[in-house]
Each structure stands twice: as structure tokens, then as C-alpha cells.
Amino acid sequence: MNSTFVSQAAANPVIGYLDSVGTASVLYLESLWARYYAWVGSDFLATGLLFLVIHEVVYFGRSLPWYILDRTKILKNYKIQDKEIPDSEQLQCLKDVLISHFVIEAIPIFGFQPICNIVGIDYSANFPALKYFLIQITAFFFMEDTWHYWFHRLLHYGPFYKHIHKQHHKYAAPFGLTAEYAHPIEVAVTGLGTVGSPLLWSYFFGHVHLVTVITWVVLRLFQAIDAHSGYEFPWSLHHFFPIWAGADHHDDHHKFFVGNYSSSFRHWDYVLGTETPSTARKHTFLKNTSVLDKKKK
Numbered sequence: 586m587n588s589t590f591v592s593q594a595a596a597n598p599v600i601g602y603l604d605s606v607g608t609a610s611v612l613y614l615e616s617l618w619a620r621y622y623a624w625v626g627s628d629f630l631a632t633g634l635l636f637l638v639i640h641e642v643v644y645f646g647r648s649l650p651w652y653i654l655d656r657t658k659i660l661k662n663y664k665i666q667d668k669e670i671p672d673s674e675q676l677q678c679l680k681d682v683l684i685s686h687f688v689i690e691a692i693p694i695f696g697f698q699p700i701c702n703i704v705g706i707d708y709s710a711n712f713p714a715l716k717y718f719l720i721q722i723t724a725f726f727f728m729e730d731t732w733h734y735w736f737h738r739l740l741h742y743g744p745f746y747k748h749i750h751k752q753h754h755k756y757a758a759p760f761g762l763t764a765e766y767a768h769p770i771e772v773a774v775t776g777l778g779t780v781g782s783p784l785l786w787s788y789f790f791g792h793v794h795l796v797t798v799i800t801w802v803v804l805r806l807f808q809a810i811d812a813h814s815g816y817e818f819p820w821s822l823h824h825f826f827p828i829w830a831g832a833d834h835h836d837d838h839h840k841f842f843v844g845n846y847s848s849s850f851r852h853w854d855y856v857l858g859t860e861t862p863s864t865a866r867k868h869t870f871l872k873n874t875s876v877l878d879k880k881k882k
């Protein structure tokens with residue numbers, strides 16, 4: 586532990602108290618983690634089940650509030666597109682996503698544990714230091730966003746769009762559940778960007794713990810579902826953190842079918858001029874013009 590922090594903690598009773606609560610919480614979670622792996626009795630099954638349950642709970646748990654908002658219309662003034670999604674469409678999407686989760690995504694989910702062993706991802710009951718945790722999650726966000734930008738752009742190329750990516754564009758006005766509504770090849774390619782980032786990091790730099798990977802996957806699910814929510818609020822993250830993409834950015838991609846290819850951030854689309862005209866016009870203070878605008882002239 587940092588010596589400056591230790592001396593601050595000793596001098597400041599509030600910092601000292603928070604530090605002791607934090608340490609006790611981590612110790613409790615570590616013992617819970619150890620007991621879970623011992624209870625299942627197989628590391629392969631324990632990791633696979635953990636990923637499967639967390640994926641399902643977070644995916645549908647995070648999509649539910651958006652569905653409730655759509656049905657109750659209590660925040661309809663914040664809907665980006667004035668389009669009602671019938672229950673039949675939501676139900677069809679739900680069925681397709683469930684099939685994808687249990688038939689396609691279950692395979693890599695249960696194949697993750699052996700890969701952890703190959704690249705050296707730690708899953709012991711010794712949780713990572715906060716600095717590794719924060720640095721790595723930040724890095725995973727930028728790594729995945731770069732992967733997503735280029736592969737998503739490629740998926741908009743002629744035959745790739747026609748035979749693969751068109752499925753994800755079925756809904757011009759997206760809703761939360763559509764985040765993972767995609768062709769199996771697209772699920773595999775975009776999924777590789779999400780899990781590939783920690784695998785690459787662990788292989789080259791080490792010190793990656795499974796807890797960091799799980800937290801990253803949960804945050805990535807929140808990002809993807811929220812980007813498809815169809816809602817833009819005055820308190821949406823990109824108002825305070827302008828590089829963040831959010832629903833405002835991705836909804837335009839579904840509406841116009843081209844442009845805004847990134848997942849979490851805006852910099853690739855801005856720098857490479859692939860923002861949709863409506864997104865680019867919001868940057869009038871930077872006098873940016875989308876190449877999509879120029880092509881139109």
C-alpha cells in the first residue's frame with residue numbers, strides 16, 4: 586500500500602474508517618469466492634456457470650427498465666425516435682436473443698476457463714489491487730472500442746452487410762433487448778472484442794484477475810444495452826464526459842444505417858469523419874463536417 590495513503594489514513598479518521606471497511610469487504614468477497622469454487626468442485630464448471638448467470642441476469646435485468654419505460658411511456662419525452670415498439674416485436678427479439686445466448690454464446694462462456702489457464706488469468710481468492718483493476722478496465726474499454734469500430738465498419742461492406750450485419754439492423758429504432766440481437770458470426774466477432782481485450786492484456790502484461798474480467802463484461806453489457814435503449818436524457822453520460830458515445834450516438838447509426846460505428850466512444854468516428862451528419866452537426870463549435878455530408882454534395 587502507498588505510504589502517503591497510509592500516513593493520510595492514520596491522520597484522518599474518516600479515511601482510516603473507509604479503508605478498514607473497504608478491506609473487510611474485499612476479505613468477505615474473497616472468502617465468498619473461495620467457498621463458491623469449493624462448493625462447485627470444478628473450476629471449469631464454476632467459471633462457466635458464473636459467467637452464464639451473470640450474463641443472463643445483467644442482460645435481461647438491465648433491459649427490463651427500458652421495456653417498462655417503453656410500456657408506461659412515463660419518460661416518452663426523452664425518446665430519441667418517436668416510434669412505438671409492439672410487444673410482439675419485443676417478444677420475438679427476446680426469443681431470438683435467448684436462443685443466441687444458450688446455443689451460441691454458451692460455448693465460448695464454458696470455454697473461457699481453459700483459455701484463462703493458457704493466458705494466465707488469475708482466478709484465485711486473492712483479488713487484484715485497485716490500481717490494476719482500474720487501469721485494466723479503462724484499457725479494455727478503449728481496446729474493445731477500437732476493435733468494434735473497425736469490425737463494425739467492415740460489417741457494413743457489401744456482402745458482409747447483406748449476409749451478416751443486416752440482422753442487427755432489423756430495428757431502425759432500437760430498444761435495450763436488441764443490443765445482442767445479431768447474426769451468430771457477428772456475435773462471435775463483437776464478443777471477441779469484449780473477451781479478447783483482457784485475454785490479450787493478460788498474455789502480454791499479466792496481472793489480470795477474473796474478477797476484473799467479470800466487472801468489465803458487466804460494464805460492457807450496460808454500455809451496449811444503454812446504447813440501444815432509444816432514450817437520451819439531459820443527465821446522459823456524454824453530457825459530462827463528451828468522448829462517451831451512448832444512445833445519442835448509436836441510435837443515429839440504426840436510424841441512418843451508416844456512420845457512428847464505434848461502441849463506447851466517439852473519437853474514431855470523429856477523427857475518421859464517419860459520424861452521421863446529425864452527429865457531426867452537433868460539433869459546429871469544432872467546424873467538423875462528416876465525410877457522409879461531403880459525399881452527399
Ligand SMILES: [Zn+2]
Nearest residue numbers: 737741750838
Ligand atoms: Zn451497423
Ligand SMILES: [Zn+2]
Nearest residue numbers: 753813835839
Ligand atoms: Zn446496434
